[in-house]
Amino acid sequence: MIRHPERLHTVRERIASACARSGRDPASVRLLAVSKQQDAAAIRALQGLGQLEFGENRLQEAVEKQAFLEDLPLTWHFIGPVQSNKTKDIATRFAWVQSVDREKVLQRLDAQRPDALPALNVCLQVNIDHEPQKAGVAPEAVAELAALAARLPRLRLRGLMCIPALTEDEARTRDSFRRLAALAEDLRARGHRLDTLSMGMSGDLELAVECGSTLVRVGTDLFGPRMN
Numbered sequence: 142m143i144r145h146p147e148r149l150h151t152v153r154e155r156i157a158s159a160c161a162r163s164g165r166d167p168a169s170v171r172l173l174a175v176s177k178q179q180d181a182a183a184i185r186a187l188q189g190l191g192q193l194e195f196g197e198n199r200l201q202e203a204v205e206k207q208a209f210l211e212d213l214p215l216t217w218h219f220i221g222p223v224q225s226n227k228t229k230d231i232a233t234r235f236a237w238v239q240s241v242d243r244e245k246v247l248q249r250l251d252a253q254r255p256d257a258l259p260a261l262n263v264c265l266q267v268n269i270d271h272e273p274q275k276a277g278v279a280p281e282a283v284a285e286l287a288a289l290a291a292r293l294p295r296l297r298l299r300g301l302m303c304i305p306a307l308t309e310d311e312a313r314t315r316d317s318f319r320r321l322a323a324l325a326e327d328l329r330a331r332g333h334r335l336d337t338l339s340m341g342m343s344g345d346l347e348l349a350v351e352c353g354s355t356l357v358r359v360g361t362d363l364f365g366p367r368m369n
């Protein structure tokens with residue numbers, strides 16, 4: 142708990158240096174604290190240091206923690222696999238869903254987003270390296286899915302998200318990030334007004350920022366190791 146200020150400071154510094162190296166404004170990169178497998182007290186500690194956006198990848202776990210944190214003005218992002226039977230709770234309890242990769246889920250989230258809430262912010266998750274075991278829409282199919290998302294009134298398409306293939310080879314990771322950035326450019330050329338490129342985690346956030354990330358998702362380097 143005592144280490145949260147240093148960790149947050151270090152992560153912010155890493156983002157700022159990557160921005161400086163690539164001539165970017167540090168304010169153009171948001172930090173999402175990935176709080177999966179961390180407890181509500183850890184979230185509260187980071188909130189006390191000014192961190193307001195948190196990401197969770199399991200609905201049940203998120204709901205339990207949200208119940209303890211209702212007094213705080215937090216913005217919740219869902220970043221895990223979206224099962225269709227969970228869309229109603231996700232559409233009700235989150236401001237963002239970054240992991241949408243199929244039509245059925247888009248349609249259900251739109252239909253189930255409560256009218257009293259603003260449109261649900263959506264990023265399409267792209268399987269940027271065509272990994273068979275990994276979630277995400279294939280790069281070739283992104284444009285079609287984006288067109289559908291843009292037509293749904295209770296959703297607001299904000300951008301793209303990816304988790305590149307695990308590799309020690311920085312050049313390959315950089316290439317994956319560049320291809321995601323290019324896909325977002327292609328969607329802009331088709332008329333989509335996207336402002337979010339969600340890429341970069343604890344191990345590769347500098348590379349992601351250098352390739353144009355506007356939102357890095359950091360768990361381990363902010364909270365320490367996850368409890369299992």
Ligand SMILES: *Cc1c(COP(=O)(O)O)cnc(C)c1O
Pocket residue numbers: 175177198220221304342343344358359360361362
């Ligand atoms: C867990 C997770 C992260 C954070 O990973 P760290 O390596 O702990 O920073 C980011 N994005 C997604 C989708 C995750 O599931």
